[in-house]
Amino acid sequence: MIAAAQNELDSDLQFGPPGSARVTLRGHLNARTAAACWNDLDERLRGAKIQKLEVDADGLEFCDGGGLALLRYLSMGLMTPEATVSVHGLSTGLEQLFQGFTLDDYKALRPSSSVKCHPLPEEVGNGVRQAASDLREQVEFLGSVARNLLPTIMDRKRMRWVEVRRVFEAAGANAVPIVSLVSILVGLIIAFESTQTLAKFGAQIYVVNMIGIIMVRELGPLLAAVLLAGRSGSAFAAELGTMKVNEELDALQTFGLDPIRFLVVQRIVAALLLTPLLAIYATFLGVTGGVLVAFSLGFKWSLIFHQLTASLRLTDIAFGVTKGVAFGAIVSAVGCLRGLQTQEGPSAVGVSTTRAVVTSIVLIVIADAVFSILFFALKL
Amino acid sequence: MSDTPEIIISVRNLKVGYGDSVILQNINFEVECGEVFVILGGSGSGKSTLLKNLIGLYQPLEGEIWIEGTNLVTAAGDERRSLLRKFGVAYQSGALFGSMTVLENVRLPLDELTALPEPLKELTALAKLKLVGLGAAVQKMPAELSGGMQKRAAIARAMALDPRILFLDEPSAGLDPVTSADLDLLITELAHHFGITFVIVTHELASINKIADRVIMLDNRARTIVAEGQPAQLRDSSDPWVHRFFNREPDAVASGLHL
Numbered sequence: 001m002i003a004a005a006q007n008e009l010d011s012d013l014q015f016g017p018p019g020s021a022r023v024t025l026r027g028h029l030n031a032r033t034a035a036a037c038w039n040d041l042d043e044r045l046r047g048a049k050i051q052k053l054e055v056d057a058d059g060l061e062f063c064d065g066g067g068l069a070l071l072r073y074l075s076m077g078l079m080t081p082e083a084t085v086s087v088h089g090l091s092t093g094l095e096q097l098f099q100g101f102t103l104d105d106y107k108a109l110r111p112s113s114s115v116k117c118h119p120l121p122e123e124v125g126n127g128v129r130q131a132a133s134d135l136r137e138q139v140e141f142l143g144s145v146a147r148n149l150l151p152t153i154m155d156r157k158r159m160r161w162v163e164v165r166r167v168f169e170a171a172g173a174n175a176v177p178i179v180s181l182v183s184i185l186v187g188l189i190i191a192f193e194s195t196q197t198l199a200k201f202g203a204q205i206y207v208v209n210m211i212g213i214i215m216v217r218e219l220g221p222l223l224a225a226v227l228l229a230g231r232s233g234s235a236f237a238a239e240l241g242t243m244k245v246n247e248e249l250d251a252l253q254t255f256g257l258d259p260i261r262f263l264v265v266q267r268i269v270a271a272l273l274l275t276p277l278l279a280i281y282a283t284f285l286g287v288t289g290g291v292l293v294a295f296s297l298g299f300k301w302s303l304i305f306h307q308l309t310a311s312l313r314l315t316d317i318a319f320g321v322t323k324g325v326a327f328g329a330i331v332s333a334v335g336c337l338r339g340l341q342t343q344e345g346p347s348a349v350g351v352s353t354t355r356a357v358v359t360s361i362v363l364i365v366i367a368d369a370v371f372s373i374l375f376f377a378l379k380l
Numbered sequence: 381m382s383d384t385p386e387i388i389i390s391v392r393n394l395k396v397g398y399g400d401s402v403i404l405q406n407i408n409f410e411v412e413c414g415e416v417f418v419i420l421g422g423s424g425s426g427k428s429t430l431l432k433n434l435i436g437l438y439q440p441l442e443g444e445i446w447i448e449g450t451n452l453v454t455a456a457g458d459e460r461r462s463l464l465r466k467f468g469v470a471y472q473s474g475a476l477f478g479s480m481t482v483l484e485n486v487r488l489p490l491d492e493l494t495a496l497p498e499p500l501k502e503l504t505a506l507a508k509l510k511l512v513g514l515g516a517a518v519q520k521m522p523a524e525l526s527g528g529m530q531k532r533a534a535i536a537r538a539m540a541l542d543p544r545i546l547f548l549d550e551p552s553a554g555l556d557p558v559t560s561a562d563l564d565l566l567i568t569e570l571a572h573h574f575g576i577t578f579v580i581v582t583h584e585l586a587s588i589n590k591i592a593d594r595v596i597m598l599d600n601r602a603r604t605i606v607a608e609g610q611p612a613q614l615r616d617s618s619d620p621w622v623h624r625f626f627n628r629e630p631d632a633v634a635s636g637l638h639l
Contacts, residue, residue: 030542031490031494031495031496031541031542032494032495034496034500035494035495035496035497035500038496038497038500039497042497064542065504065507065508065539065540065541065542066490066494066496066500066504066542068504068507069496069500069501069503069504069507070500072503072507073499073500073503078499093573096573097573097574100507100510100511101503101506101507101510101511105506105510105515106503106506108515109506109509109510109515109518110502110506111481111483111518111519344523345478345523346478346479347478347479
């Protein structure tokens with residue numbers, strides 16, 4: 001059947017009477033020898049003016065799929081478009097295989113290489129429609145959450161506080177180390193960089209006032225929220241997305257259980273309870289970082305403490321905590337929504353996770369800006 | 381064809397398992413060139429584990445697997461690579477790459493492992509897809525295909541490099557009887573026309589009777605081969621477990637089911 005002694009191909013191209021040529025193939029025509037043979041034929045045959053090409057495969061001992069592809073390519077006239085090509089000498093088995101795929105098949109099956117290109121108005125229209133339907137889904141989701149939040153919390157049997165506790169631990173307690181590290185470093189860095197400028201005015205002590213205001217009103221809640229988005233918003237999207245892919249959400253619905261009541265409310269409640277604590281903790285450590293810088297500059301503890309208490313009002317702290325709660329709502333709701341929106345396919349959960357984090361961070365920054373304007377207008 | 385058939389796989393004293401837990405031991409069998417060889421067994425009998433050892437994904441605890449004169453267990457480097465090139469494997473779930481079209485899936489091994497020029501790669505891949513009857517689906521993504529089409533695409537991909545041996549893991553699991561029969565037909569045609577050796581893991585009785593030249597049967601209590609032969613021989617076996625399996629009788633005592 002297969003001569004294993006010599007796995008080489010002996011190919012020969014001869015130009016006969018004007019306009020005709022003959023290819024003789026002997027030995028093993030496999031993927032390796034076919035590639036070499038192709039290079040030779042491509043160089044000498046393509047472009048040559050030939051009306052008649054004969055392929056003699058009488059001496060072939062072995063021919064695999066790659067070899068057959070070469071024979072087909074020749075016989076379909078793809079290398080010599082103007083010639084009539086005949087292939088002969090194939091063994092009966094090979095002949096049968098060879099006939100199993102014809103030029104018509106090739107033309108019918110070959111994928112069209114043109115990449116679909118939509119005109120600009122169509123692209124813009126699709127984009128707008130996509131954005132509108134996304135917005136609609138978000139509003140629907142928010143409405144559904146708002147309608148379900150209170151009734152679910154009131155219903156002790158449905159609320160599943162165990163789940164809230166689990167999320168609280170995973171998203172809160174386990175996040176303490178990273179929140180600590182990031183907050184204290186950010187506090188240190190900002191204080192350290194600003195002392196350089198303040199030193200020119202001899203106003204280094206005001207670094208304490210500055211870090212107090214920045215951390216309490218802005219960065220504490222923001223850092224907590226961004227870390228929550230990265231750690232837990234993504235986890236919510238991945239959890240719910242995997243459940244959707246595994247048809248677990250469908251299973252819930254066939255029991256008559258609403259995924260929003262069963263899965264989303266718990267996560268949002270946990271995040272709402274969690275973020276004020278996380279924001280206060282991040283603020284505290286950020287301020288500590290600033291205070292350490294001030295202390296290292298030689299200021300007394302009493303002076304630092306006095307500056308801090310003098311610069312911060314209770315409304316500032318309330319402002320920070322309020323923002324923290326709002327950010328928590330955004331992160332958890334977006335994470336759950338993106339999870340529920342997960343599509344089919346192997347990369348769907350990854351896409352949902354990415355979208356959850358990106359949307360969360362964008363919305364957090366927008367909300368932060370809105371809060372700043374709002375509190376300025378209210379003169380708080 | 382000569383009278384003494386060529387042996388393509390020879391397994392000797394194979395012992396497979398994970399760490400300390402032995403799943404199968406004293407496994408001895410030979411597969412002849414060009415036959416359809418079926419590994420049969422109930423759920424949890426170690427069929428898939430045995431298959432993964434045969435294709436070199438897992439290292440057996442003991443024993444030898446000879447493929448055309450080379451021991452897969454001890455082969456390393458280039459020797460092992462050239463041995464693995466003789467295998468084509470179609471996994472239970474198809475294992476098609478979800479981010480590529482069906483054609484790109486079949487082209488992948490050709491692109492990565494051969495020096496064929498572009499048009500020949502495409503021709504080869506298209507011819508394989510036509511062979512398994514997927515001509516109309518070359519441009520589709522795996523997620524758009526039905527279960528049977530995915531399995532056929534997986535077989536086309538496994539055949540891309542013209543392997544000597546095709547390993548199929550539960551080819552007809554989860555398919556309707558008609559699709560399953562189509563697949564059986566495809567397997568027998570490939571085996572008889574192209575001389576490809578098939579090693580198939582399954583527990584579908586209907587297809588075993590149609591496609592198998594020879595069968596070995598594994599048992600999870602004995603942890604070894606309990607029967608070997610042609611399907612007809614096994615059907616008339618005196619072994620109670622083999623008899624129950626082939627006649628679809630329940631094993632009420634073992635499962636503790638007392639109605």
